[in-house]
Structures are given as structure tokens and as C-alpha cells.
Amino acid sequence: MRFLKVILLAVGVILATLGIGPVSAQTGQGEGVVREIVVEGTRRIEPDTVISYLLIKVGDPFDEERMDRSLKSLFRTGLFSDVTLRREGDRLIVRVVENPIINRVAFEGNRKIEDKDLAAEIQLRPRVVYTRTKVQNDVKRILDLYRASGRFAATVDPKxxxxxxxxxxxxxxxxxGD
Structure with a gap:
């Protein structure tokens, strides 16, 4: 009896190693096809716009690589602070958190360089999508402007x-830096 268990275990390991498994795994039925894409979390952006950035479409098989590239594509737009893709049956659920829109840009504490000169130096403007990266880049631009005018001790704190x-x-x- 014990010998039979060892033989069955060995056969199972060999079959698993060779990739011989249930019929559904062989035919790809376990993978499925995207029948519907549902977008959640949009406020300003139309769901169709979100779908247009996806590299996986209705009718495509669920493909991890394509879903990963779709996730990266959505992040690259700069429109979203968070994106998740998940599968629920034959539905692909795309959950997004939109980056906010800048209402107003202001400068406080500057006396040596005027607001208009600072505004001309930065890229962020009202009605532009806010991202931390853009803010960090603009802080660097402001500091560079102060350093060019000899004010090396200047600091900028974005609020x-x-x-x-x-x-x-x-x-x-x-x-x-006075």
C-alpha cells in the first residue's frame, strides 16, 4: 500500500513537471476574456477617456503583461494619483483616483523677485493637473532663480x-535667506 502511494506521488510530480494538467488549464478556459471594462472613481475625466489609455480592450484575453502595461500607461498620463486594475469574473475593474486641478498659484515671502517673474519661471498654472513631481520641479526652478541672483540661502516651501x-x-x- 505504501509503495502504491509513492508511485502515485511520483507520477503526479512528473505529470505536473511536464505541464500535463486538467483540460481547462490546457485550453485556457481559466484565463478568460474581458467582456466588460468598468471604470470607478472618475470625477472630471470621462470613463471612455480612461478606457482609451488601456492597452487591454473588451474581447482581449486577461493578460497580466497587458494589464501591467495598461496600469503604467494610466500613470504616465499624470492624471491619476492612484490606479488599480482587478478582475471580477469576466469584468476588468479600473479604479482611479484623479490628481487635483490647480485653482490658484501664489507666492508669499518674496520681496527681491516679483510674483510675475516667479510665475514666468514655473510651469504650474491654474487649471493644470497638480502632481508632486511638478511642484518639486517648480521649487527647483524658483531656487535656481534665487541662486542666479546671488541668494544661495533662499528656501521654498510649497503648501x-x-x-x-x-x-x-x-x-x-x-x-x-536675508
């Missing part, structure tokens, strides 16, 4: 003020 309807005010608090 984000949340507003209703997924908007923010952005205030650059500047210490000119």
Missing part, C-alpha cells in the same frame, strides 16, 4: 490647500 471639487490652491512660501 497645498485642498478645496472642494478636487481642486487645490498652491502657495510657494519663500524665505529669501
Amino acid at each position: 497645498v490647500i485642498p478645496l472642494p471639487e478636487n481642486r487645490v490652491d498652491l502657495v510657494f512660501e519663500i524665505n529669501e
Whole structure:
């Protein structure tokens, strides 16, 4: 009896190693096809816009690589702070959290360089999508402007003020290093 168990176990291991398994695994029935794409979490952006950035479409098989590339494609747009893709049966659920829109950009503490000169130097403007990366880049631009004018001790602290309807005010608090 014990010998029979060992033989059956060995045969099972060999078959598993050779890739011989249940018929559904061989035919790909376990993978399935995308029958519907559902977008959740949009506020300003139309669900069809989100779907247009996906590299997986209705009728395509569920493919991990294509889903991963779709996730990266959505993040690359800069429109979203978070994106998740999950499968529920034959549905692909796309959950997004939109980055806010900038309502207003202001400067505080600057006396040596005027607001208009600072505004001309930065890329963020009202009605542009807010991202931390863009803010960090603009802080660097402001600091470079101060360094070019000989103010190496200047510091810039960006403050984000949340507003209703997924908007923010952005205030650059500047210490000119006096």
C-alpha cells in the first residue's frame, strides 16, 4: 500500500513537471476574456477617456503583461494619483483616483523677485493637473532663480490647500535667506 502511494506521488510530480494538467488549464478556459471594462472613481475625466489609455480592450484575453502595461500607461498620463486594475469574473475593474486641478498659484515671502517673474519661471498654472513631481520641479526652478541672483540661502516651501471639487490652491512660501 505504501509503495502504491509513492508511485502515485511520483507520477503526479512528473505529470505536473511536464505541464500535463486538467483540460481547462490546457485550453485556457481559466484565463478568460474581458467582456466588460468598468471604470470607478472618475470625477472630471470621462470613463471612455480612461478606457482609451488601456492597452487591454473588451474581447482581449486577461493578460497580466497587458494589464501591467495598461496600469503604467494610466500613470504616465499624470492624471491619476492612484490606479488599480482587478478582475471580477469576466469584468476588468479600473479604479482611479484623479490628481487635483490647480485653482490658484501664489507666492508669499518674496520681496527681491516679483510674483510675475516667479510665475514666468514655473510651469504650474491654474487649471493644470497638480502632481508632486511638478511642484518639486517648480521649487527647483524658483531656487535656481534665487541662486542666479546671488541668494544661495533662499528656501521654498510649497503648501497645498485642498478645496472642494478636487481642486487645490498652491502657495510657494519663500524665505529669501536675508
